[in-house]
Amino acid sequence: MYSFKNDYSEGALPAIMELLNKSNFEQTNGYGEDYFCEEAKKKIKDRLQYKACDVHFLVGGTQTNLTVIASALRPYEAVIAADTGHINVHETGAIEASGHKVLTVKGTDGKVTSEAVRKVVLDHEDEHMVKPAMVYISNATEIGTMYLKEELQELYATCKELGLYLFMDGARLGSALMAQNNNIEWEDLCSLCDVFYIGGTKNGALFGEALVIVNEELKKDFRYMIKQRGGLLAKGRLLGIQFLGLFENENFEKAAKHANNMAGKLQDAFIQKKIPLFISTTTNQIFPILTNIQMDILSKKYAFQIWEKLDNEHTAVRFVTSWATKEEAVEECIQDILRLEA
Amino acid sequence: MYSFKNDYSEGALPAIMELLNKSNFEQTNGYGEDYFCEEAKKKIKDRLQYKACDVHFLVGGTQTNLTVIASALRPYEAVIAADTGHINVHETGAIEASGHKVLTVKGTDGKVTSEAVRKVVLDHEDEHMVKPAMVYISNATEIGTMYLKEELQELYATCKELGLYLFMDGARLGSALMAQNNNIEWEDLCSLCDVFYIGGTKNGALFGEALVIVNEELKKDFRYMIKQRGGLLAKGRLLGIQFLGLFENENFEKAAKHANNMAGKLQDAFIQKKIPLFISTTTNQIFPILTNIQMDILSKKYAFQIWEKLDNEHTAVRFVTSWATKEEAVEECIQDILRLEA
Amino acid sequence: MYSFKNDYSEGALPAIMELLNKSNFEQTNGYGEDYFCEEAKKKIKDRLQYKACDVHFLVGGTQTNLTVIASALRPYEAVIAADTGHINVHETGAIEASGHKVLTVKGTDGKVTSEAVRKVVLDHEDEHMVKPAMVYISNATEIGTMYLKEELQELYATCKELGLYLFMDGARLGSALMAQNNNIEWEDLCSLCDVFYIGGTKNGALFGEALVIVNEELKKDFRYMIKQRGGLLAKGRLLGIQFLGLFENENFEKAAKHANNMAGKLQDAFIQKKIPLFISTTTNQIFPILTNIQMDILSKKYAFQIWEKLDNEHTAVRFVTSWATKEEAVEECIQDILRLEA
Amino acid sequence: MYSFKNDYSEGALPAIMELLNKSNFEQTNGYGEDYFCEEAKKKIKDRLQYKACDVHFLVGGTQTNLTVIASALRPYEAVIAADTGHINVHETGAIEASGHKVLTVKGTDGKVTSEAVRKVVLDHEDEHMVKPAMVYISNATEIGTMYLKEELQELYATCKELGLYLFMDGARLGSALMAQNNNIEWEDLCSLCDVFYIGGTKNGALFGEALVIVNEELKKDFRYMIKQRGGLLAKGRLLGIQFLGLFENENFEKAAKHANNMAGKLQDAFIQKKIPLFISTTTNQIFPILTNIQMDILSKKYAFQIWEKLDNEHTAVRFVTSWATKEEAVEECIQDILRLEA
Incomplete structure (x- = not known):
């Protein structure tokens, strides 16, 4: 059989296992305040050609989604997602458990459109209803489709116009970026949304997602949020080591x-x-x-x-x-x- | 230098690294529904000489604490901890973020006493105050001390008398059980509290805590709680493999x-x-x-x-x-x- | 103009104002532990011909909804409502703020059907998704329709079969019960759902909803929940007095x-x-x-x-x-x- | 007997009852968007000699406390209170239920001192601990004492220096302001803290607290918060009418x-x-x-x-x-x- x-049936890329083995007895500080994490962050910023972002490493996708959303929204604010969106269907109400409503739009091939977002915002007009404040998308989407650059540009422009953050779940970002018809480059990413992550778990790591926060407003005290939600790994270096492995030799x-x-x-x-x-x-x-x-x-x-x-x-x-x-x-x-x- | x-400055026991390397290309189901996890659970139950418990693997301590407590308590219920307790001081309000008050008692050598618990319960008498429903202890404690068997027996008897769950954070349980003056055996553990965990992170694993739920009331739907709080690892087998390593050859x-x-x-x-x-x-x-x-x-x-x-x-x-x-x-x-x- | x-543009029924005026200088205990509340509860139980229920008075509808739902559900459990349901649209995410997802079904004339409930339950099959645990309905509904007795009986039977609580928001229950084609009597109510409320605010009181808890499982410590959510009125007697007024002379x-x-x-x-x-x-x-x-x-x-x-x-x-x-x-x-x- | x-054993001041009776059949908009509320807000701003504040009417104290604190704090932020503080002891964990830790300091005659606040802030230094962000005080305090003007000035200066909001629970503010040794005038209040409320329930109203938000940062979307927490009274005019009664003829x-x-x-x-x-x-x-x-x-x-x-x-x-x-x-x-x- x-x-x-x-895409998480096996362990990790041999290059990653090798780095883990090699570094096993080195002593480092805990909680991601170590040399490996620093190096990995540098490599990621280099790849993105964007120095002004913050990079954080988290263990998994649901954890990353709930931490980002709980950090970004005020209590009465809501996040818009496709009805098929991972946060809407497959995270056991993790977003609601952090206090926030997920407002759904009918996905178009699994994707969220500007038009759909605009309608949701128009429908929420006063204090008897939640206030949409963020759009969540996945790229690649839950049904394997992906956003073209012009689609993301339009969506992000709409978000900015309407005062919404755009958050891209990149659990399968690697697959999207390497797809035949993709026209988004690494160096485009930081101009296409406010915050996104580069999925390691589903692309060769044992575990790990590299969160990239571009928007200044979302950066403040983010490590407090990670720790509070149980996402700060004691041996945080494991995340740094793995992303080092992913970002060397174009392994990712x-x-x-x-x-x-x-x-x-x-x-x-x-x-x-x-x-x-x-x-x-x-x-x-x-x-x-x-x-x-x-x-x-x-x-x-x-x-x-x-x-x-x-x-x-x-x-x-x-x-x-x-x-x-x-x-x-x-x-x-x-x-x-x-x-x-x- | x-x-x-x-105790989390290095990687993992060589035996664990070896198992991880060896199994790297095997295909398994995700989310802990795999052979390795099943085997590891069996081994743990054998060591505890207690079949009727549920064993779950989580990635870290804060995550385990917040998931257990959020699962066990109704919204107005509170958990009692030593003032030095990890959940009170060093988890960025993770318990409060799940909606629950941490009621503190002055620790006696870092330990919670029956007397202190009894006083807290007496002081909380009506619906204008939270209702104490659980006692949280750490063994070993945050200041390196440990509970003797008779201390735990007394504390647990008090908890049962007062209708409180007893939850033992075992992030450093290995160190406690192997301490010179310890008189608690593996097979005692399931009779000394309602729920506890066996810490892997601080005792030779890359990461991982094995949660043991003894009390029937606390078992229901626990995997829902893990998933919701972001603690269900996609490649869950990594936890099973590591605990297999820990529980073979008395490595733990x-x-x-x-x-x-x-x-x-x-x-x-x-x-x-x-x-x-x-x-x-x-x-x-x-x-x-x-x-x-x-x-x-x-x-x-x-x-x-x-x-x-x-x-x-x-x-x-x-x-x-x-x-x-x-x-x-x-x-x-x-x-x-x-x-x-x- | x-x-x-x-239906909340004016004050209260003259009979209620009279009782408030008359009792103004009487001294009573606070927080609903007074003679007026006791009497009003008795009158309500008499009208329902059901002694075994618990009656609590709360100030408003959103408050009642959020308190009941937060009390009834475990963290990963969700409540099913019509897409037009008040809790889904017009309570600023109050239910989500208490940690729970609202799962919506397309309303049939604003009503929730057994069939729709059954489908939602079937679609939620494992721990990656929330677990439906309650059905919320309004009678009269948000669009002025009402449930017939046989509709409620069928829905409640379905709920029991599927392990769901049935909660009836009765903000406009008076209007429903007095409607021409209604066939539900006061004495039917306690056999048609697990918990419901009798709306005062929209039927002649200055404010106030009388919550009736029928299901034993939902009764425990409910006053703790009311207090915690800010719903325990200091001069609680005001609620008792008003429901006394509503339930005398068939004023309601x-x-x-x-x-x-x-x-x-x-x-x-x-x-x-x-x-x-x-x-x-x-x-x-x-x-x-x-x-x-x-x-x-x-x-x-x-x-x-x-x-x-x-x-x-x-x-x-x-x-x-x-x-x-x-x-x-x-x-x-x-x-x-x-x-x-x- | x-x-x-x-101080909530009786109903309301005769002047208030009279206004309620008189206005009973007038039609107004709901949810506090009515003439009476507008007038009452004007009167309060006049008394405070401060136009730039926002005034909101809520039903009770716990509701007001939890709404203000949940609105002001980010998820990992905590509020400092005296150990005897109402939010710490007598609100059934309402603050924790909104996700926030209450950090306690030993009260000095029930009062919070600058020194105590400073120590708490110093003790919370990194992301493993909650971040203090607000100080909660009551005036008069829970044990009947009151703050002198110079005490509040010093405390507020300390709060500003440390980046903390100062929130004054004024459930018994009337009693404090009218106390023999008090030296705080109405027109001082808006310069002594960021947000406070004027208690009606315990000073002659049937119910009602007038919240005054001075700090611009705390004003945004506050009505969303009130609605979400169940505090937006349908017949909101009842609050306006009562505060009109309190603020005419020096009734308060x-x-x-x-x-x-x-x-x-x-x-x-x-x-x-x-x-x-x-x-x-x-x-x-x-x-x-x-x-x-x-x-x-x-x-x-x-x-x-x-x-x-x-x-x-x-x-x-x-x-x-x-x-x-x-x-x-x-x-x-x-x-x-x-x-x-x-």
Whole structure:
């Protein structure tokens, strides 16, 4: 059984394991106040070509989302997200647990549009309703799509006009940036939103997200927030070491490219076989629509996720690839796809 | 410069690193639903000789504390802790951020007594005041002391009588259990409190705390709480693997014993030198009271923490040892202590 | 200008003012522990023919909603409401501020159906998502409709089957119970939900909601919750006095009947004039759809609320009547309606 | 039995009841957006001789405290209060329920000193601890003492120096301002703190506190906060009407003076009888220390509160007077005090 269930099924890039092993007995200060974290932050700022941002390392995505949002909003303020957004559906109410409403808009291919944001803001006009104050997006999105540069520019302009922060969840940012049709460069990122993160967990690290705060207003006392929400790792250097590993030798980019390539190959096989797609993507998640029989056959050898039952006969499923996905496994799977009955 | 600042200055036990390396490319389910976690839980239950408990792995101590307390208490309920308690002083109000008051009692050698608990409960008599519902203790305590079995038995009996849960923060449980004068065995633990954790971070793991829930009332839906508070690690197996490493070959016990031995040697040197102690301990934290001159001399070669300035001439400082503390460094430090002027 | 904007434009029923005046210099205990509150609770239990419930008096609706929900739910649990529900739209995120997600279902005439509830529960299947634990409904609803007895019975049966509490916001319960087509009696109420309240503010009191807790599980320590959320009135007797006034001489019923009659007359006039209704109701809120010209004319003499702009020419508006609505004003308004151009 | 238990045992000043009766059938907008509230705000600003403040009316003290503090602080910030402070002891953890720690200092005669505040701030130095951001005081204090102008000036200067807001709970502000030794004038108040309130509930209103926000930073969107915390009264005019009543004809001042006089007379009797005082006050609360026998005798005719059992023989008790306290009752009580055995 080979798993295409997610991009966190294995450990870490060998380069990262090597650095962890090598540094194991070095003594450092705790809580991220160490040489490795400092170096990793420098490397990230260099890649972004933006010195004036703050970089913080957190362990996971939900933790990062809830800490950023709880830090940015006043108690009566709300965050806007796509109805499919991770914070809306898959974080067990973490945002609400920090006191804030998630206002949802119908996603367009999983993406939030300026128009939808504008409507929400117009609908919230007085003190009997929450006040929208932030827009949360994911890039890549939860359904594998990604934002083009011009889309982000427009959305961010709208946010600024309406007095909203724009926060980009980058749990799969690597996959988005390395996607074929992507036109966003590292050095664009700090001009496209107020705060975002570079996901390590799903792109080759054991764990870790590098949060980049661009907007001055969001920087103040952020370490207090991390500590309060339980996100300040005692051996914080582990995060620094891993991001050092990711940002040397273009390991981060290579990892994402590999994942995208593997997914692309699988998607191509489904297309070749005329198996319809729930949505067409260029990142590391693909969504074929299988018949019950096709699903039965493939699930004997491969693990993948049931996404949505469409009717009695058809189910949208999700295949996810990663830096660790084996090319042989993909090739074998392609053969199995091509052998499926229509 | 050799650091005695804390017990999280280095990485992990070689046995743990080895397991992490070995398993790196295995595919598993995420979020702790994997073979390694299952095995590690089994091993822990075996060591405790108690099958009916629930074991959960979390990344860090503050996260564990806030999740347990938020899960156990109703909104108007409060937790009692020593004034020096970690949740009261060093978690940036994490407990209050989850909505609950921390009621403090004067610690007796850092420990909470039945008498003090009883007084707090008596003082909170009606709905204009919070309702005490849990007692939080640390073993070993924040100042390196530890509870004897009879102390815990009495405290727990009082808690049960008064309708309070007893929660034991075991960030340094290993050091407590391996201390010379300790009389608590692994198999006693589940009868001495309602919920506790076995600290990995400070005893040889890269990170990780194994939470053990004994009381049936506290078990329900606990994974929801972990997820909501951002503590559900995607690659949850990392926690299972590490606790497997800790609980094989008595690695956990050996690590703690080594730490205690190293601290004991240092403390003995201070005693030999007639340097007074802020408090006498048998765990991995010691608290000599140094003169300014002594502090100057030692701080040239060793990093340690200023604990409390006692007067213009004297300061209580803290030396912490760990599984990774080098015997040579301790020997050298002892020589330097013995060379100090009185 | 005569106002049909809402049912809280005036003070209180003369009978209530009289009781307040008469008792003004009596000395009582504070915080609702007084003779008047005791008597009022008795009267309410008598009317409900249910002794085993707990009755608490709170000042307002949002306060009652947030206190009940915060008390009933564990941190990761969520409440289901209609998308138009007061807690979802018009309480500035009060529920989320207490830590809980509001899951919305499309209302059917403003009402929550068993089917919709069932779907939400099915969609929330693991610890990555909140856990639905309560259904919130309003009767009368925010758009003036009301639940029939059989609808509530079915909904409550579904809730029990699925392990959900059913909470009925009765800010306008009087109007619902006195509506022409209503088939719910006072003595039915305690068998139709777990907790509900009898709205005073919108039915003749200066302020005040009488919360009735039927389900034993929801009763514990409720006064702690009220106090903590700022809802325990120092001169609590004011609430008891007012509910005494409401529950003597059928004042509560008469007040609601008058309001319904007045609204009915206005609605009849609109119907007679063939002005369409946004929704047809039998309670004290009506929703004609006016043309711009009609709106202009009526708004010169009457205040009412714009509900929803339907197109460039038409707007749904809301007229609300109350115990205090003057029959002469209604008659005059009817004349003005009948004089409108189509 | 005559009650000296508290200052909220009766209804409201006749002048207030009259205004409520008179206005009962007038129609106004809801939620405090009415003529009465506007007028009352004007009157209050006039009395304060300060136009640039915002005035909001809330129903009760706990509600006001929790709303102000939740609005002012970021999640990791804490409020400093005297250990005897109302928010620390008698609000069922309302502040913690909004997410914030209450840091306590030992009160000096119930008052917070600059020195104590300074120490707390110095002790909280990094992100592992909460960050003090506000000082909460009560004037008059919970034990009947009051701040002199120079004390407030010094405390406020310290707060500004340390970057802390100063918030004055004025539930008994009337009594403080009218006390014999008081040297604070109405027109001083806005220069002595950032935000404060003028208590109506305990000085002649049925309920109501007039919050005055002086500091620009604390004004933004405050009505959102009130609504979210359940404090926005539907018939908000009731608050405006009552404060109109309080601020016409010096009713507020007269009410407080009467209360203080009555308390002073009782205290004088205890002093004359050589009965010791727990603390000597000039406001409407007094604290004689009674023997068991004295307590037995007085409690047959008078209700008062047990404050603190001092030893087996002696108990500090509290007598509270109000605008409604009858002079005859006080005279009779004085005779009874003078007849007590020593």
